[in-house]
Amino acid sequence: MAQQGRGRLDDAEFRRRVDELKERHPLSGVVGRAVKLKRAGREHQGLCPFHPEKSPSFYVNDAKGFYHCFGCSAHGDVVRFVMEREGCTFREAYRRLANDDLPTWTPQERAKAQAEDRLEDLAKEQDARRFYADAMPVAETEGRAYFRARGITIDLPDTVRFGMVPSWRNKETGEWGRKRPAIICGAQDGTGAVVGIQRIFFKNDNPALGTKDCKLSLGTIRGSALRLEPPGPAVILAEGPEDGLSLMQEGPGLPVWVPFGTSMMPAVVFPPEVRRVFVAGQNNTAGRVAANKAAISLSERGLEVRLVWPAATFDDWNDQLRGAAR
Template sequence: MSLSPQFLDELRARTLLSSVISKQVKLLRAGREWKACCPFHKEKTPSFTVNDDKGFYHCFGCGAHGDAIRFLTDAQGLPFMDAVKELADKAGMEVPAADPRAREKADKAAGLYDVMAAAARWFEEQLDGIDGADARDYLKRRGITEKTKARFNFGFAPDSRSKLKTALKEFGVEKLVECGLLIQPEETGKEPYDRFRGRLMIPIRDPRGRVIAFGGRILGDGEPKYLNSPETPLFDKGRTLYNLDRASPASRDAKRVVVVEGYLDVIALDQAGIGEGVAPLGTALTEGQLERLWRLSPTPLLCFDGDAAGQKAAVRAALRALPHVGPGRSLGFVTLPAGQDPDDLIRAKGRGALEELLGNPESLVDRLWRHESAAEPLDTPERKAGLKRRLLDHVGSIADPDVRDQYRSALMDRFYALIRPPRREWVPNRPVRGQSFQRFAPPRPASAEAKAVGARGLAPHEMRAVLAGLLRFPGAIAPHAEAVAALPMGDAGAARLRDAMVDAALMHGELDQERLNTILADEGVAALVEQLRLQKGLGFSFTRRAADPERAFRDLVLVIETLAARPALDAAFEAATARLKEDGNEDAFAEQQRLRAARDEADRRLAALMESDADQPSS
């Protein structure tokens, strides 16, 4: 069986050589390489090196040299195809089925590299000739220096249908068509003609630095503005990144890789001293391109244009990446000033302005939240529900279970904070059986002791009774959502159930028992609900079926307001006590006594509400 050079190159690109060798040889970091004692001959001083950037190992002692496939065949004795299959399996690639024409195709592809190299040289010659004057003027206007022009091998395609075909006639028309340099008309008898005409030419290279395609920018009016080579045996647009051959080693030093939209942005970055820039080739980032980026950096920085199209491209990349994120695999986002691309920013304000933005990227979860939360007004329950559904759909696309849980937690926390009224210390605003609490503002800052008062949470029987009452009277949740949300639940399960009920009321308005039960089941708290329904002896009217519904509803509201107010009363009392110890004056004493009385009265009311129903059957 014969495998194509493209498949083997892709396999090598997806394989981290040091990870393969380190399973058998203890490697030590030595700058940008790894060192070890050679596994192929006995030695005491390390002379075996592994270079991940170049994808090969070499022993200066015995001369052993090769890539990941060669290591498995030589060091482990695997047959060639077994080594390929093992590496392909780990890289998530499928080995092509046996094809008797594969060898012929591979041999043909090998000759195409020579064609592309010759075309690149010819385009360069045209840029420096008479026909290239307009293209040279364009480069000067863009601020491209002679050094950069030579480094990136700019060229020019004359506005002719046959000049390239004539210049490279020794390769034959068939190869020129197969490389995408000529267009073969569909009409029978029509002659092939030059694909690129009247364009500034930019060579596109594979990771090994070989020219595999071209990008051509039109100099005058016309469409398309940029024209890329078509898919060929050498060029797979979805797996290629412009400047990857140079950016790969540069990213090791910079410890980052910067993704921009176009060739000239990459070139502007390089000319400014940022050599780790790459660009997709006129399309949205693909999974194949993301895989290559993650080989260079755990968090590639997407620095797309500041216009609407650039920001949409950033969001598309975020959504494309989500299923594949994991520990050590994410994206960062850099938002440029409106209407500017990296080239504009560098030319206007210099490298420092761009570096400042690159140094403070937005995380993937932040970009996702910003995009979805701003998608539409959240002024109706339906739109709030829509936001939640979109966020959870995105979370559900993440394959890694740990990362998926973290995203769900982070996005739901933001969602609830956005739609939920701000939680503040609850002060009742109505009389409770002829009495009322005096309004007060808890002293700020409170002492550490005061801050700890509310952390203890409700007593277990109070907590269970209130939750059971809300399940029985869900109509009380929406109008008293703030007080319910302020209840200090000391138990994680109870807090989760409470939050689910408050969220349901805020999302859907007033609820009945059936609707609430359905929502709670969807939220995964049905087991908690069932446990509460089996509780007996909770002692309040709103937990007893025989109680008068109107009175039970009223008692439930009174208990909620009393319990929600108690942490603030406790904190204020502790703060007043602390001030009394410090000052010892009459005002501090009077305030302490007033708060003590209010707190004691609240406890008496709770006891009275419970005792008044102690002899009634439980639900």
């Protein structure tokens, strides 16, 4: 028994040292030795080290202590970065970091960065809630044509709306760009409150084409999800709104939620009644890898997890709904 107690103490001490290491070293100081980073507001931006790209989609946030790539969905903290970059275990990554001469910052510097980051987050949440409140039900707008072109014919929930919103903002002046037609999806936190949105803009600003120009998030997305239906004992997680609505239209009748990317699935905050999660993956290589990672992370939280896939001839669930085989 004494030996078992000692093992638990060692594990606790190891975790404490890992947490101290994360707090002591800004993530950009570690990532910056492998990736050329430049400032982008309160974050750092560069070319992703995990997949080939010409335009930077890789971001590092020191205040939150994580990196995220909007191209390949790579996501993690300083230890995960070393593990993925150097192909080593968690403990090996910690040892390499602990024995290295890394840039440091004081607790005061870290606290200041976190406070400033949180203030910026709150301002973005306020903007997101304003855009969401000003939007209207999709059924009464031209936005309905977008979903019809994607084969989605069911009645849409109130959390999926349509409005005229800007797609960019000048970081120096704070001025928003011109308003464009967009689908506006509400991102709800663990209590069900809207804390962010995802905006789906259309090619040529024409919803009837059924082709998106881009998807842009605003507010607090990590930890939240678009709830297409109220929670139940089991929930399906889908990568995007189109996949989620396709599953809702042809699926098994379980509630469908969309955390806006497979990499965001492990962070979703569920109400206590949710005990089982179906991860609805996509059939491309990156999608399968991301879905499996999400399933492992959700299982580690004590949830019962099952992976589900479209038929082998389809890339994603919306392709399957439309019969658009690859």
